[in-house]
Amino acid sequence: MTREASGASAPGLAAPERLRRREEFLRASASGISRNYGAFKVLMAVRADDAEGAPRFGFTVTKKVAGAVGRNRIRRRLKEALRVSKAHGARPGRDYVFIARRAALTAPFADLIAQMADGLARLGRSHEADRPKKPKNRPVAP
Template sequence: MRRRADFIAANRGLRVARPGFVLLAHPNSGKGKRYGITVTKKVGNAVVRNRIKRRFRELLRAALPEQGLPDHDHVLIARDGAIERDFAMMQGELAEALARAAAGQGDPPRRRPRKGNRKGAGK
């Protein structure tokens, strides 16, 4: 996946959070098993981000053919501790996350804090 619209659409899909990453799975209406990776600047500098992307690509290439959901977009969003996590541990976490996504057991939607609605704000 390369288009921003595909990543935004995947954000409406099923969400499974793990310590090193968040997996998003969204049906893509017959386009096959596709994947995308997101690593924000909050995670680290360019060297760290690129290393995480390489690790995630390898994880997905190994897992998706057998465990991936058919005709779904799979997006991995890196979390802060992704670079320190053991690769074998992340493989297990990805297998578990894909199994939960296949069973339809996503995490509850995240709630964003409201801005400017607190009592006494601005005093």
């Protein structure tokens, strides 16, 4: 059986690291940094324990969105979009949580990839803008 026939992922495209525990998901939702898109909402939290580690990702699809089959299909689509996009725009040392919307089930796959890359890039830029800047060296008035 070939790799394509077995349904295995393409070579060279490793799956991103995942969030696995409830506490990790809750920390991302409590951080307050998020962006809304048509197919999902993306949340970001900075990890204090591993500031230079690979970014980690989690996916949430509630029962309000779809039944079990629809929820699993949405989760698989979002995971594959993240894998194919190679998590472009994700910063090291951060956790990202994608909260799926109903539109993720029917949205064109290319749109999912574009929204995902845009969301990750915007979150990274907005977090950098929120950091306090170093004061400039100004002469002290006598």
